[in-house]
Amino acid sequence: MHPREAARLEALLDLDILDTAPEDHFTAICETARDLFQAPIALVSLVTETDQWFKGRCGIGLPGTERGESFCTHTVVSDEVLVVEDAARDPRFRDSLLVAGAERVRFYAGAPLEVAPGLQVGSLCVMDRVPRRFTDRQRGQLQNLARIVTAQLRLHKTERLLREREARLAHLARHDPLTGLPNRLQFRECLQGEIARAQRGHDGFALHCLDLDRFKAINDSFGHHAGDRLLQSVADRLRGAVRDEDVVARLGGDEFVVIQPGADRARAITLAQRLIAALSSPFDLDGHERQIGVSIGIALAAAGPVHGEALHTRADKALYAAKASGRCTFRFAQTVEDSAREPVLRRRGAA
Known part of the structure; x- marks a missing residue:
């Protein structure tokens, strides 16, 4: 030996x-x-x-x-x-x-x-x-x-x-180093992939934009290290709330997105409720239980022509509406037809 x-x-x-x-x-x-x-x-x-x-x-x-x-x-x-x-x-x-x-x-x-x-x-x-x-x-x-x-x-x-x-x-080029989730680059790739499927006539999909409620207060009170651990825990809970085919990504800060393939309005509501429930339970921060919440804006993409940036913008506007309505809730974006008519309605009102 x-x-x-x-x-x-x-x-x-x-x-x-x-x-x-x-x-x-x-x-x-x-x-x-x-x-x-x-x-x-x-x-x-x-x-x-x-x-x-x-x-x-x-x-x-x-x-x-x-x-x-x-x-x-x-x-x-x-x-x-x-x-x-x-x-x-x-x-x-x-x-x-x-x-x-x-x-x-x-x-x-x-x-x-x-x-x-x-x-x-x-x-x-x-x-x-x-x-x-x-x-x-x-x-x-x-x-x-x-x-x-x-x-x-x-x-x-x-x-x-x-x-x-x-x-x-x-891996680092396409994933968030803190949570391991897909980053903005990979999110865009996945979004374009779903758009291509929709344009080929496959089922549509839903884009959920998520923003954590009360995260800034916790980050300021407990420090950035505690905030980072909270974001990691949030990522884990989001992973557990979605299907294998869904994509959860972190775009930065406390901003997350979920791409939900094959979703209509009813399926999008079910997932949004599940995401809200997943983040409603208290988080343990160094022995202290703290609650946050999440506001969600949802944009639906039906089969046919879809523009990724426009879809994301619509979901983002719906997110602000959800936060303005009391938080820990979700709102749907306007349809493409409603968005196209909005400037005309405003001009008529101004006249």
């Missing part, structure tokens, strides 16, 4: 390479080692807690072995090349499946793969079915090839970290 086995296994798992598909560059190194040392078998072997797994292989059909059957188990406890000139005469290996089984391995030379100081995760090895010698020069050559394998393993980790970083950046 490696003296730092837990750290060694952690380093191996951190490579994120176990059970991945074969890669040409590892196979190419094995082929180079096989040709250089005139050996029928060459392996890039990684040692897990229980098994030996081959990331690259030439001349052998096995994908791996149990750890106790492997030569590599002994290689990873050292930073030097392990050479076994005749495994059938070595008590450590003579009963191994590789030696006593169909493969009939007699010779082994393995260089450890050290991915961090003192942490060897596997080996690059060559094997033969007859006993043989291995010179100091050959040891050095095998060690040099092992360094190339190690560099590839580290590169694999670096590429994974870069992919993860790119995924995080892509």
